[in-house]
Amino acid sequence: MGKRLVLFRQRNGKPAALEDRCLHRGTPLSRGRVCHGHLQCPYHGWRYDGKGEIQSIPALPSLPELATIRNFPCIEQDGYIWVCLNQEPAQDKPLFFENLNKPGWTSFHMKTRFSASVEACLENFLDCPHATFVHNRWFRSPTGRRVDAVVHTLEDGAVAEYFEEPREKSVVWWFLSPGGSTMKHTDRFIAPATSKVDYHFSNGRHYTITSSCTPVTDQVTEVYTVISFKIIGFGPLVRLFFEPLSRIIIRQDVVMLDATQENNIASDTSQITITPADLLAPHISAWRSALKNGHNPPVPGKEEKIELRL
Ligand code: FES
Numbered sequence: 001m002g003k004r005l006v007l008f009r010q011r012n013g014k015p016a017a018l019e020d021r022c023l024h025r026g027t028p029l030s031r032g033r034v035c036h037g038h039l040q041c042p043y044h045g046w047r048y049d050g051k052g053e054i055q056s057i058p059a060l061p062s063l064p065e066l067a068t069i070r071n072f073p074c075i076e077q078d079g080y081i082w083v084c085l086n087q088e089p090a091q092d093k094p095l096f097f098e099n100l101n102k103p104g105w106t107s108f109h110m111k112t113r114f115s116a117s118v119e120a121c122l123e124n125f126l127d128c129p130h131a132t133f134v135h136n137r138w139f140r141s142p143t144g145r146r147v148d149a150v151v152h153t154l155e156d157g158a159v160a161e162y163f164e165e166p167r168e169k170s171v172v173w174w175f176l177s178p179g180g181s182t183m184k185h186t187d188r189f190i191a192p193a194t195s196k197v198d199y200h201f202s203n204g205r206h207y208t209i210t211s212s213c214t215p216v217t218d219q220v221t222e223v224y225t226v227i228s229f230k231i232i233g234f235g236p237l238v239r240l241f242f243e244p245l246s247r248i249i250i251r252q253d254v255v256m257l258d259a260t261q262e263n264n265i266a267s268d269t270s271q272i273t274i275t276p277a278d279l280l281a282p283h284i285s286a287w288r289s290a291l292k293n294g295h296n297p298p299v300p301g302k303e304e305k306i307e308l309r310l
């Protein structure tokens with residue numbers, strides 16, 4: 001969101017988030033260091049506590065009355081630190097990566113920078129048709145077969161469920177999906193900035209891919225992805241293969257989204273086209289524009305059936 005922040009750990013081990021700008025000359029405090037739980041500016045050594053209050057100025061015998069640096073509420077949960085740019089967070093708890101650290105599950109993390117808006121990233125992560133092109137043979141191969149889908153609107157977003165998806169001719173399915181099993185696949189948008197893809201097989205195998213998008217600017221998004229899976233007995237072994245494979249696939253998306261944004265900026269129109277095959281795109285846009293403009297979000301409890309070819 002265009003804000004420069006500096007994070008550090010206080011003496012009690014808790015994280016603190018401050019605006020990354022020293023009150024003295026504006027030097028980035030993130031170039032400094034932490035001394036006894038205080039953050040020290042690298043230029044003249046002023047030290048700040050976690051609230052952004054000055055604790056010492058090395059060149060002065062006593063502290064004058066000075067302003068404080070803006071501090072932001074932050075919370076540490078499951079190895080992530082969440083910062084809220086409002087003084088009053090709208091919810092007490094940040095997003096919960098539900099299968100991370102669950103017994104029997106194996107997880108890994110990815111951090112990816114896209115030259116794309118949060119909306120474009122979310123649409124991409126929840127869009128099946130692109131996978132048959134961008135990830136052809138890696139993830140999905142086009143078969144032209146009919147796939148039925150149902151989209152439900154929810155209290156916090158929307159979810160699409162797919163039925164009878166083709167699962168042949170791709171590296172991912174060959175490796176991850178057990179032959180003869182049935183699969184339940186849902187793609188879920190959780191407002192404002194999260195996607196969750198869930199594959200659950202009849203023999204108990206289960207994969208979830210949760211991506212939380214942080215807007216660096218309107219055109220750059222940092223995506224934090226947690227991939228969790230449950231395969232009895234083989235988790236760490238499967239990860240050896242699954243992790244590099246996931247990185248190849250996400251790179252393919254980065255290339256496509258970067259090229260798309262670059263082209264859209266260069267064009268004299270921002271017009272795009274949404275069809276019924278863009279299952280969750282209208283829901284993502286409706287929610288995000290409602291939140292941005294302070295309007296009511298879309299109502300939950302609606303259902304829509306769509307016929308696709310994948
Ligand atoms: S600029 Fe930070 S101490 Fe001088």
Ligand SMILES: [Fe+2]
Nearest residue numbers: 124131134253
């Ligand atoms: Fe993709």
